[in-house]
Amino acid sequence: MIDFYYWTTPNGHKVALFLEEANLPHRFHLVNIGKGDQFAPEFLKISPNNRIPAIVDQEPKDGQGPLAVFESGAILEYLAEKTGLFLPKDPRGKTEAMQWLFWQMGGLGPMAGQNHHFTQYAPEKVPYAIDRYVKETTRLYGVLNKRLADREYVAGEYSIADMAIYPWIVPHDKQGQKLEDFPHLKKWFEKMAARPAVKRVYEKAEQLNPSRPLTEAEKKTLFGKN
Numbered sequence: 001m002i003d004f005y006y007w008t009t010p011n012g013h014k015v016a017l018f019l020e021e022a023n024l025p026h027r028f029h030l031v032n033i034g035k036g037d038q039f040a041p042e043f044l045k046i047s048p049n050n051r052i053p054a055i056v057d058q059e060p061k062d063g064q065g066p067l068a069v070f071e072s073g074a075i076l077e078y079l080a081e082k083t084g085l086f087l088p089k090d091p092r093g094k095t096e097a098m099q100w101l102f103w104q105m106g107g108l109g110p111m112a113g114q115n116h117h118f119t120q121y122a123p124e125k126v127p128y129a130i131d132r133y134v135k136e137t138t139r140l141y142g143v144l145n146k147r148l149a150d151r152e153y154v155a156g157e158y159s160i161a162d163m164a165i166y167p168w169i170v171p172h173d174k175q176g177q178k179l180e181d182f183p184h185l186k187k188w189f190e191k192m193a194a195r196p197a198v199k200r201v202y203e204k205a206e207q208l209n210p211s212r213p214l215t216e217a218e219k220k221t222l223f224g225k226n
Helices: 012-023 072-083 091-121 127-150 160-169 183-192 196-208 215-224
Strands: 002-006 024-032 053-058 065-069
Touching: 002 012, 002 160, 012 065, 012 072, 012 091, 012 196, 053 072, 065 072, 072 091, 072 160, 091 127, 091 160, 127 160, 127 183, 160 183, 183 196
Parallel strands: 002 024
Antiparallel strands: 002 053, 053 065
């Protein structure tokens, strides 16, 4: 059994996608980041960086008791290794998938995240910041579009790389991006969106936390903590 500490963000969705695709038994523990649940001492014992997602595997392979994992990329790799799913076993295939997982972790996620912050949430508009992060998001979309020109999925076969990347493309309109400008990415995106497990994850997310603008109190909690 996997205890899954989750909120309805792109990083949270990554792990939800794996658990759903793998049909891996899990229990949801909702961490409402707008209310500050991520700062609770019991959660910090699992995720010291006060970020979701996190998991606790109650039955790790080593048999030495519960194992906590934080950071979405590390969780995806851990679950892939645990189950033998969604990560190629040959060295070259595995390297391909891991490269693109880290590309998302180090590039697309942080840049799109700053894009969201300065275009959607910053209390005052900073043109330089908006221009910088929108342009960098556009560049990264172009990299992904080129990668998908001759393959069905990012690493050839469906993998944790696709699960990591897709949730950060879902809010493309808020990032100032048009998928029509990236035809290969658009084809991949539509294929991903049509997967039954992906549909279930996003339907569940909408039930748990219906889409709506953040309140001022939520913004203060999310962006005002040191």
